[in-house]
Amino acid sequence: MASGPPARKAGGMPRKHRIVLGGLAALILAAGGATLGAAIKGRPITVTKDTDLAFDLPAPVRESLYYASLAPNSHNAQMWQVTAYPSRGELAIALDPDRLLPVTDPAGREALISVGAFTENLVQSLEAYGYEVEVTTTQVAEAGRDGPVVIVHYGGNPGEPDGIGQQALEAMTLRHTEKGVMLALPLTAAQLEALAAVPGVTYFQDGSDGFAYLAGGTVTAYRDQANDLAARQELAGWLRLSNGEALAQRDGLPAEQLGITGITKTLYYLTTSQADLTGDSFANQGISRTEKQVDGAAGFAVLVGDDPITAGRDLERLWLAATRAGVSVQPMSQILEDPAAAAALPAALGLTGTPQMILRVGRVSGDYGQNLGLRRPLAEFVTNGEP
Ligand SMILES: Cc1cc2nc3c(=O)[nH]c(=O)nc-3n(C[C@H](O)[C@H](O)[C@H](O)COP(=O)(O)O)c2cc1C
Known part of the structure; x- marks a missing residue:
């Protein structure tokens, strides 16, 4: 005769244990569902390009x-x-x-x-x-x-x-715009050369007076803006709070575009509501993120120019050269968005011309990354x- 464990009798477990186990299973299932839901919320976003048009264009x-x-x-x-x-x-x-x-x-x-x-x-x-x-x-x-x-x-x-x-x-x-902390290491000579790809760029290395002025001024101007309700509301209109919303709109700033990825992205999407986006706590998180960003950089590059469209073309030429040289870039525009701070900038930094862009630059550890x-x-x- 075959040996082995005796067959379990149907309904052999006391009713009390059955209820406890049933409750546990439901809990595990619910937790599993929640984990799955959270995992889906935090999943990296994948965007497919769409170049269809309803008329002929090569x-x-x-x-x-x-x-x-x-x-x-x-x-x-x-x-x-x-x-x-x-x-x-x-x-x-x-x-x-x-x-x-x-x-x-x-x-x-x-x-x-x-x-x-x-x-x-x-x-x-x-x-x-x-x-x-x-x-x-x-x-x-x-x-x-x-x-x-x-x-x-x-x-x-x-x-x-x-x-x-x-x-x-x-x-x-x-x-792409690098929102994460960059290595506080100097750029190489070749990388500095890449930043000179267009005229009108002045570089302020970490440790210089110009760097300290830009870092401090950026945090102050960011804080002023973060405390302004109209600016908060404008930004909130462009923030996306799920992959689904980002993919439906195909614009604006999802978690990734704020430098929030992985488990932090899951938590951000799970815990942030549309109303939170104009609240103090969200504004304060932005301020502390900005403080960390200006602390982690090799330097600031300031681009001057008279006409904004030409400055935009120069910005992109500079940024593409930086990309090829492995230099990460984040524009930090808050000083230039504050009329008084913008007006004071040329004299403070010894610049001739109208500052059009302030860029935090540096290297990141690991992969350079790519556009979302x-x-x-x-x-x-x-x-x-x-x-
Ligand atoms: C004129 C201008 C100003 C910008 N200002 C900021 C800024 O203050 N802070 C920031 O993190 N990114 C800034 N950006 C970067 C944009 O947020 C970014 O280009 C946009 O979200 C698209 O992301 P991508 O650069 O990764 O393609 C600015 C870009 C431009 C062109």
Whole structure:
């Protein structure tokens, strides 16, 4: 006869134990469900690019418009709109009046810098695909659309990007805003050279008086802004509180774009409500994050320039050069968003010209990282200008 454990009799367990075990199982299941839910909330976001349009535009031009949209822009508001004129090979880039930041950027200076950065990526991408490109800027005076418009004309025969073109496109997909703490180590000579890729850049290394002024001024200006209800509300409108919301909107700042990843992302999404975003505790977290950021950097680079669109193109050229050299970058704009602090900056730092961007720069430990690619489908910002 086969030996072994005796068969368990059905219903052999005392009723009291059955209830306790049943309750435990329910608890484990609930905890498992909650853990699963939390894991899903904290899952890294994956964005698929969408270059479909309802009208004919050559594939390399659509690809180039996608790369253009990877440009840096305030609050990831993507305040550009493009009108395409396929028959004459023209793209007209203007500000989208519904995507501006009137509280922190009342003059639209940062919006135009963002349009400039978009233009630079567009030009470099079209050239990577073999087009010849010309750029002009005009002024439109129509009601509701008044302001500068950048016209990008492309001609010639496109083809597959060569090695240099591939490298340019790759740099655009790697470039991103680094919100984490950087190593407080000096940049190498080659990295410093990369920061001089455009004229108008002055570098203030950690330990210098200029660095201390920028670090202290950034925290003060950030604190003032974080205590301003209108600025809090404006920012809150662009913060995303789940992967689902970020993917539905395809713009704004999800956890990753605040430097919050992994388990902290899960906790942030689980514990933060829309109402919290304008509260004191959230503002204070932003202030302490900023204090840590200015403590962890190799230096600050300040870009001066008269015209914001040109400054935006310069910013992107500088940032792409930095990306290729392994230098991480985070714009820190709060000083420039405070009129009095911005006006005092040139004299304090010995700069000639109008400061347009303040960038925290340095190296990160480990992988350089890449762009999250949270950008709207082309069809949402490109329209056909021809009948
Ligand atoms: C004009 C301008 C100002 C910006 N100011 C800030 C800033 O003060 N702090 C910050 O962390 N990022 C700033 N950024 C970076 C944007 O938040 C970032 O480009 C946007 O969220 C898209 O993310 P990405 O750069 O990783 O593609 C700024 C970008 C631009 C173009």
